[in-house]
Amino acid sequence: MSRAVDRKEHPLSMRLPEADIAIIDRAAALRGRSRTDFVREAAVRAAEDVLMEALPIRMSPTGFKAFVAALSRPASAVPEMMELFRRSAPWETGGAGNES
CATH class of the missing domain: 1.10.1220 (Arc Repressor Mutant)
Incomplete structure (x- = not known):
C-alpha cells in the first residue's frame, strides 16, 4: 500500500x-x-x-490608546514634503525638478 x-x-x-x-x-x-x-x-x-x-485590525487596549493619541495630536510639517510642495512640477517647467 x-x-x-x-x-x-x-x-x-x-x-x-x-x-x-x-x-x-x-x-x-x-x-x-x-x-x-x-x-x-x-x-x-x-x-x-x-x-x-x-x-479586522486587532490590538491591545494599550496599543489602541497609543494609536488614538497619535491620531489626536496636531499635525506637524514634514520638511521633506514641504520642499517637494515648493518645487514646480516637471511638466510646468520643461525639466525634471527645475525650480521656477
Whole structure:
C-alpha cells in the first residue's frame, strides 16, 4: 500500500479569451516572467488585498490608546514634503525638478 504524499503544488486551470491571454503574455514578457508565474503572482496579490480589506485590525487596549493619541495630536510639517510642495512640477517647467 503506497502512502499518500502531500503535494506542494496544486494545478489550477482556467479558460480565458484569446485577448486576455495576449494581454497577460505581453505583461509577463515585460516583467521577464512566465505566464504561470505572472498569473500566480497577480492572483495571490489580489487575494491578499481582498483579505486585508476584510480582516479586522486587532490590538491591545494599550496599543489602541497609543494609536488614538497619535491620531489626536496636531499635525506637524514634514520638511521633506514641504520642499517637494515648493518645487514646480516637471511638466510646468520643461525639466525634471527645475525650480521656477
